[in-house]
Amino acid sequence: MTMQIWRTLRGVPGWVYALVFAAAVFFAPMMGLDAANTRQVQLACILALVVSGLNLSLGYAGELALGQAAMYAAGAYTAGLLSQEGHTDIVVQLIAAGAVALIVGVITGIPGLRLGSWSLAMTSFFLILLVPDILAIFGGKTGGRNGLSGMEPPTFFGQDIGTDFYYVVAGVTIAWFVVMRNLVVSRHGIAFRTLKQSPVLARSQGVSVFRMKLLGYALGAIPAGLAGALFANTDLFIAPEAFGFTFATAVLAASILGGSASVYGAVLGAAIMQFGPNQSTAFQEYALVVYGGFLIVGGVLLSGGLTRLITAGRRWLDRKAGMNTPPVPAHGDPAAAVTVDPIDGAVLEVTDLSKSFGGNQALRSASLRAEPGRVTALIGPNGSGKTTMLNMICGFYTADAGTIAIGGTEVQRFSSHRVAREGVARTFQTPNIPEHVTVLEAVASGRYMTDRSSMLSAILRLPGYRRTARNDVAEAERVLESVGMSHLRDEVATSLPLGMRRMLEVARAVVAQPRVLLLDEIASGMDEDELVRLATLIRALRDAGATVLLVEHNFRLVLSLADTIIVLAQGEVIAQGPPAEIERHPRVLSEYLGIDPDGPEAAEVETLTR
Structure with a gap:
């Protein structure tokens, strides 16, 4: 009976549970929630907004930054200053606060991301330390270290909000999480996950890594700005201490504890941080110690946060209910014909390409030509420069000399994502999957x-x-x-x-029906049926008009698929031609297969590969 109930619950879309929870939060005061707990829920909603911005940057785009506290401050002071000037409409304040926070995110994100590595984390960290000093410099407007007071109660299109401000906070929070959920479950959310998994993989799919990371960081600033405006109108007073390093640590702890790679992990983490340590009157004295403890629990003991534990428990129940079975081999006849729509392939021409890494000459004046409707194989012993060649075609390495042209367009100076947009797709030696x-x-x-x-x-x-x-x-x-x-x-x-x-x-x-398809040792680890499927698909792509460049150690597979074979050894092209010629080539037998061209093994290889 229990498993039957679980099967029924698992059949309900996840957004339905989120909607029910949102409705419960929104209508909590109407259902008898007392004033003290209503305030705590309101503050938890504000914290959840800030944490969600960090989740978008850290959990999805893979970029650690603590700048949400500074953007939170920017939103709060924007709303406070507008209120002092008589602009009390909460809609105006929210729009202005979100816009200012977005500008702060863009301005601070560009230098941090340009420098790479941990630079954004350090830039945002120093930004938090500067917030009190910046407020002190403009003390005449911001109140300096004494805080900003004199704000007017918020209105909604001219109507006083009064005690209904809770519903504004809850409504804005729910609306933002709908926005975030729609974003992260879309193709853009998958692009963010791809970027987090591997910038190289993201570039190979045509994604500009810098722009995408900046976008994730800047978008994460918006909910922080909204939260700042809501916080400013909660007590109609803003103190600089509310936006310091302690708060930034609390946001990070909530993100890690709840689960940074989760939309609703921000809600869970914020609720724990708000309803847990903040209940203690002596909390402020030991705040950093408590937050540090939460970071350790979430980051070390609960890898992936509490949402990861919930997901693991759900999968365990799925297995108990017989709803989760291990992957099974592919269905159907592996040699069955594959239909591929016509592809407008492009000529790939590499001319006199050279590349060295320090004292190691990876490629020496290497050339190749791959044409549409043909499979061109690139083979050679380990360390011969095959993958280096592919990486240079894709734009991951810059050529020391030589040219690379795709469809007549020289791309050797293109960034990798621009090369991908020319219609180049590839696989990797080690499967790279988000x-x-x-x-x-x-x-x-x-x-x-x-x-x-x-x-x-x-x-x-x-x-x-x-x-x-x-x-x-x-x-x-x-x-x-x-x-x-x-x-x-x-x-x-x-x-x-x-x-x-x-x-x-x-x-x-x-x-995406690429014009040029680069396959890097794709057959490694496949069983016989998978190899047959792979060969069938490659032939179908060739017949559809694609340009296929195959790097592979399976000599039998290469001979069965390739129209032209190019052999690399020590960075140089030592032979090229049709399979029948290459399988008898003395240097190929000697340097690639390690066989004496005049010995009996050479005849055995010829017999085996037929």
Whole structure:
């Protein structure tokens, strides 16, 4: 009976539970919540807004920053100063506070992100330390270290709000979490997760890492600004101490404890921080110690926060209820024909390419040409420069000399995301898949730069976004069907075995019908059926008109697929030609296969590869 109830509950969409919880929070005073607890819920909502901004930057974009406290202060003082000037309408204050916080986020985020590494964290940390000094400098307006007073009670379109201000706080909080939820479950949310997992992977999908990280950080400033405006109108007084390092630590602790990679983790963490330590009258004296303890608990003992524990418990119940089965091998005939829409492939031409890393010459005047409708294989022993060649084609490395042209356009000086936008897609030697996404979402993410849709459209669920989302799902399902993984569409992508994850990477690369497809040792770890599926798909892509460049150690697979084989050794091209010629080439047998060209092993290899 218990498992039957669980099956029923799991069938209800998650947003329904969130809606019920939101309604309970909004109508709590009407249901008899006393004044003291009503204030605590109100402050928890304000804290949750600030924490959600950090979650967007840290949990989704993967960028640690403590600047939300400074943006919180910017929003609060913007609202306070407007109130002093007679602009008491809460809508005006919220818009102004959000805009000012956004500007602060952009201005402080640009230098921090440009410098890279931990620079944004340090920049935002110093920004918090400067807040009291900045307020003191403009003390004539802000009240300096004595705080800002003299604010007028807020109004709503000319009507006094009075004791109903709680509903404004709850309504703004609920509205923001709807916005955030719509954003992070959209294709843009998957792009943020991809960026957090690997900036290299994000670039390979056409995402500008700098712009995306700045966007995540700046968007996270908006709820902090809104929270500041609401906080300023709660007591009609603002003290600089409310925005210091202690508060920034509390925000970070709430994010880590609740779960930074979760929309509702911000609510859970903020509620714990507000209803827990703040209940003690002696709390302020030991605030940093308590927050430090929460950081340790959330960051070390509860990796992923409390929401990760909730998710793990849900999966355990799924298994008990027979709702969660391990991934099974692909369905259907692995050699079944695959239908691929026509692809406008582009000629890939690499001419006299050279690259050195310190004293190591990775490539020496290497050249290759890959044409549409053909499979070009690049082979060679380990360390010969194959992956270096792919990385240079993708724009991850800058050439010391030589040119790289795609469809006649020289791209050797392009950034990696610009190269991807020229229609280049690739896989990696080690499968690179974001955490906490399904197989369907992981494959659909390959279309991020193919069919554009704005974040505003995603947040408001406009018709343009809905059309793009439907196309993403349809194309992802079509490609999953072609690789025999359609039955795994709802599985967590990172839970798949190695061979399936490699096939998923292929599906993600081909879903946008790239003009040039780069496959880097994709067959490693695949079983026989998966190899047959892979070969069938590559032939279908070739026949559709794609340009395929295959780097692979499976010599038999290379000989069966390639129209042209190029052999690298010590950074130089030592041979190129059709498979029949390459499999007999003396230097290939000697340097790639380690076989004496005149010995009996050479004849055995020729027989084996036929």
